Amino acid sequence: MKIYNNILETIGDTPMVKLNKLTEGIDATVLAKVETTNPGNSVKDRMAVKMVEDAEEKGWIKPGGTIIEGTSGNTGMGLALAAIIKGYKLVCVLSDKQSKEKMDILRAVGAEVVVCPNDVEPEDPRSYYSVSKRLAEETPNSWYVNQYDNLANRVAHYEQTGPEIWEQTDGKITHFVVGVGTGGTISGVGKYLKEKNPDIQILGIDTFGSVFKKYHETGIFDENEIYSYITEGIGEDILPKNVDFDVIDHFEKVTDKDAAIYTRKLAREEGIFVGNSAGSAIKGVLQMKDMFKKDDVVVVLFHDHGSRYVGKMFNDDWMRERGFLEEEYQSANDLIESHKDQPLVTVGVEELASHAVAKMRAFKISQIPVKKDGEFVGLIDETTLINQIVGDQQLVDEPIGKIMGPKLPIVKPSASIKELSKLINKEVPAVLVDLGDDKFNIITRHDLISAMS
Template sequence: MWLNNILETIGNTPLIRLNKITKDIPATVLAKVDYFNPGNSIKDRMALKMVEVAEKEGKLKPGGTIIEGTSGNTGMGLALAACVKGYKCIFVTTDKQSKEKADILKAVGAEVIVCPTNVLPEDPKSYYSVAKRLGKEIPNSMYMNQYDNLANRQAHYESTGPEIWEQTEGKITHLVCTAGTGGTIVGSAMYLKEKNPNIKVWAIDVYGSLLTKYFNTGEIDMNEVHPYISEGFGEDFVPQNYDMSVIDKFEQVTDKDGAVMARRIAKEEGLFCGYSAGSCLQGLMQLKSTLTKDDVVVCIFHDHGSRYVGKIYNDQWMMERGFLDVKTFKDIVSGRSSQRLVTLEPTHTVAEAVEMMKKYDIEHIPVMSNGDSIGAVSENGLFQKVFSNHPEIKTATVESVLEPAYPVVAFDTPVERLGSLITKENGAVLAKDEKGEYHIVTKYDVIQSLAK
């Protein structure tokens, strides 16, 4: 039996038990992995619902244009609906969202407009304001407004909540979900609490969002708002999709902890998820002391890691923000006794090179010319040449026995990367420090650093 179009594949996503990261939690912890939706995120559910409701209400007419402010995932869901139903799409996003998200939206035919992140919602340059303006200016268009459009939470009341209830056979005791527009957590919670009012609903927020304080005090405090790196959740206003009465607790997670946990989920559980999944599970880990062996916890994993390959799954990006605690070339150099780099010039003799190796107890020496690395000599390379019918080689110049220059890497290159660059033929790597001075790392250095 076939399906009529891609929209019929939305929903019925798997519930998968987590085993390694949560091994110290007495409860059963399950992940609702919604990147199995065709647009690789849970937003497919509400995007389709918003379109269907708009059509039913006569607000979206044939050949019309769908306009939305989106971090990327809602846009993808709307774009899929537009492809099938024959609409055009214009999506407004922020400059903090990953480039991959914008590229994916363009790939499915959408126009993407990028706005600054660090402005207030009411600022004319904000992505909220631009989307609203375009909705008024463009004929036969509709601004979907996922934040205040109650079809958002209705989608999860009708699909996500019932799926979780059925998949857990009604045994769910806790729902854990990151809080953004409010649609997923509120819609799912409304359904689940109708089935069992004792189910606890925990909303995971990010530092820099005002939602947590609003939940705790009822106060909208703009002093709580500051820039954050986490994507897809947290807000600087309170969307109309929120009904705080169905939420039992808000817990905030740092940008770093959410990113690091997402990487752990990929490596330890085999689930290649997005930023919010890491934050969701991190939030649960912060609250795990209240769980018992009889609890069944469902965590919502919203989207796929492919949206973040240039960010949380990129070592350089993580290190630049201080999120990745890894040893680097710089750490190796800083951790050994200070010693200037021993180098040779092309005019040095092989005998002089051998003498330097003995004097400094080293096997690899870069050959420099005018401050640049042009080649290298190694103990093993010279040994091979001496015993290959070249007894006169000791009087030859280094230039005549040059081996390929050692690779030059960034000073903050991770140790794991260095290990892949050092081979039998290439015994070391070089890097320049902040002052522009060269340093060397050998296979021995890498082994020593990993042993510590």
């Protein structure tokens, strides 16, 4: 019988898959190293187990101890598998930008999950870096993993991932492309491949809001490069010790929108259901296509599984809210499609201004059409309320008819985007769409801007 003694022994030997449709415009052969077949569904299984075993050898963790780590989710899953098999407790500290699926999966395998705000400095006591360290100091018989600076991270990829890629390509690999977060994968694989063939190009994928690219090119750690971004698992606002910049030949930045779009494209056009950083990686390959020649063999590593992003990149509403959804808007009907069945919120001309304020709060809207005897006669919006009520607080108890603005234009569902753009301007914040049978919907400036993004 061919059996494994435990689930940790199934880590590695992940498949190499040729990409076809998305890479049609690239002369080189592009291969994907798909890490989702690891038991924890990500490349992080490799380094998680290596770091635990290294800690055991060095006496950093004792039987029955607690593993504590700040993670974007995937390292936490690898650590959870190791903790289950080896009998440790696990506390995972995540930032609140990580997907709910990642948090739920970690809890499902027995980890305690602590969530911290994302938009704070690394040194802030609320950051997931700081909270991880504090918990490790406060918890008896605990070990803080610190995947960013724990060099066993990149050793795992030097010993495992690099040799696998070399063997699977028969040593013909010319370029290795991967998203860079802790730096362990690119640095470990890069070191191994460069030792085999110094001409192999090691290309890192970065994201806007991260410091890696500018630091690599100038040696300057520019805090002005740091701002919040959506892409998960890559980019940093620190310089982890695992990132060996000498091994990396080039960094390519990819936008949040492109990362999300190409994550979905990989599933729909290649049948490869992988995560957000894979979308960044393949888009980065496409951006760098002029660097590749006909006989080149480009290997791009896909970190993790798409199931961890079902509520995000694979959710149309989430994508639409951020202007990421690639939709062809032709008419007013297209713009109201997602909320066509929701009743239009209106107010009566005799209602008080305070009623309009309450409805705006309740429905989270910024303008409400005003009706009298079933007909639209005006508009009350947040600008009007602010300008008039701030100057005279007594107006909140006045009828809306006294402070309302002109009524909104009314269009047919077939009205084109061009027509709408002529009607919606600085003075006119929205238009009404006549759906027939006395049913109306509304298109706002925000709707129009989303359609143009």
